Amino acid sequence: MLPRPLNIHPSESIRSRRTGSSLVLLMALLLSVMTVGACGDSGGGNATAPVSFGLSDAPVEGLTSVVITIDRIILNRPGHDDVVIDRFTNEDLGVFDEDTITIDLLDYRGEDNILIVGPVDLDVADYQNLRLDIIDDDVTLSYAEEFDGTIRPIKVPSTELKLGGFEVENSGDQTFILEFGLRKAMTYNPTPERYILKPRGVRIIELDRGTTIEGIVEADLYNGAPPCNEKADPFAGNVMYLYQGIGLDPADFADDFDPALDPNAAASYLEPFATEMVAADGTYLFAYLPAGDYTLAFSCDAADDDPDFDDDIIIPSPEDQLIEVSLAPGERWACDFSTAEDGCELLLP
Numbered sequence: 147m148l149p150r151p152l153n154i155h156p157s158e159s160i161r162s163r164r165t166g167s168s169l170v171l172l173m174a175l176l177l178s179v180m181t182v183g184a185c186g187d188s189g190g191g192n193a194t195a196p197v198s199f200g201l202s203d204a205p206v207e208g209l210t211s212v213v214i215t216i217d218r219i220i221l222n223r224p225g226h227d228d229v230v231i232d233r234f235t236n237e238d239l240g241v242f243d244e245d246t247i248t249i250d251l252l253d254y255r256g257e258d259n260i261l262i263v264g265p266v267d268l269d270v271a272d273y274q275n276l277r278l279d280i281i282d283d284d285v286t287l288s289y290a291e292e293f294d295g296t297i298r299p300i301k302v303p304s305t306e307l308k309l310g311g312f313e314v315e316n317s318g319d320q321t322f323i324l325e326f327g328l329r330k331a332m333t334y335n336p337t338p339e340r341y342i343l344k345p346r347g348v349r350i351i352e353l354d355r356g357t358t359i360e361g362i363v364e365a366d367l368y369n370g371a372p373p374c375n376e377k378a379d380p381f382a383g384n385v386m387y388l389y390q391g392i393g394l395d396p397a398d399f400a401d402d403f404d405p406a407l408d409p410n411a412a413a414s415y416l417e418p419f420a421t422e423m424v425a426a427d428g429t430y431l432f433a434y435l436p437a438g439d440y441t442l443a444f445s446c447d448a449a450d451d452d453p454d455f456d457d458d459i460i461i462p463s464p465e466d467q468l469i470e471v472s473l474a475p476g477e478r479w480a481c482d483f484s485t486a487e488d489g490c491e492l493l494l495p
Contacts, residue, residue, distance in 0.1 A: 198264025198321040203251040206328035211291035212251045218279040257433045270316040278307040290341045299340045307345040321353040325434040351434040355475040359432040364484040371464045374446035383449030384424035392439045392470040401459040411456035437475045443468040
């Protein structure tokens with residue numbers, strides 16, 4: 147129904163139109179402010195979210211401790227000042243708002259992790275790099291301990307690990323785990339006698355979106371089938387290699403190598419995304435993986451895998467010991483290898 151007309155004097159009509167125009171202008175201005183605010187929240191702008199950071203590790207042979215002392219975490223964001231995190235807290239370690247934190251990575255293997263920062267409020271945005279600043283070349287702060295008790299220093303090129311980007315979303319608390327795949331990330335340097343810790347093999351994974359592959363390798367594969375039956379120790383050199391993608395040609399599979407040091411291998415072969423030792427009981431575990439397609443390939447003859455150079459290790463070995471699997475965020479799969487039939491089972495969606 148239309149409103150009833152009002153009987154007003156001409157002067158009152160002019161005043162009413164001016165007031166109405168002002169109200170329209172004010173409403174338009176308010177609507178504009180609300181729209182800008184809404185866009186700022188959805189696209190990042192000044193919106194912030196609580197973020198925590200933690201560490202985890204994939205085991206490495208021959209060492210009983212891998213200790214690092216972290217001095218700073220530096221976050222790079224294009225067009226903005228760096229975010230520097232230089233205060234660390236972990237109640238279990240007795241660290242409360244300290245300017246450094248010392249961690250033995252081998253204390254947090256597989257799916258175990260330790261939180262060292264957070265929650266801290268960060269701008270909702272894409273971050274180009276996370277740089278982990280480590281105090282190195284001081285055997286009291288960053289070192290590796292070998293099985294015989296020998297302590298050797300750890301050297302980090304440029305004193306920092308540049309680990310790549312990650313995204314902070316406006317979706318509540320986020321926890322990012324820095325997963326140290328030490329079989330790829332750390333090498334022994336004989337002159338001088340020390341270990342080199344590199345960024346390759348270390349990845350950033352959001353905890354809630356990380357995936358897991360676990361499984362069992364039947365003992366007959368590394369104890370009775372050629373060429374595994376020729377080994378002096380059937381439990382040595384059993385390694386699971388993980389490659390990104392499916393439908394791959396096994397002839398392209400390489401063992402661990404550093405493309406910067408072995409360009410010939412980089413031009414010819416497919417580098418593993420991650421590698422894991424197979425334990426004496428036949429079990430293996432890949433934790434904190436990004437979602438995607440993967441091919442698992444087992445080798446029983448990988449004792450001499452140098453992480454810097456391709457060593458012509460036959461993968462898979464025995465022949466045809468590979469499995470393809472596709473992982474969605476948060477999924478957990480069991481993939482078992484046997485002499486009868488290999489296969490995978492989804493454990494957690």
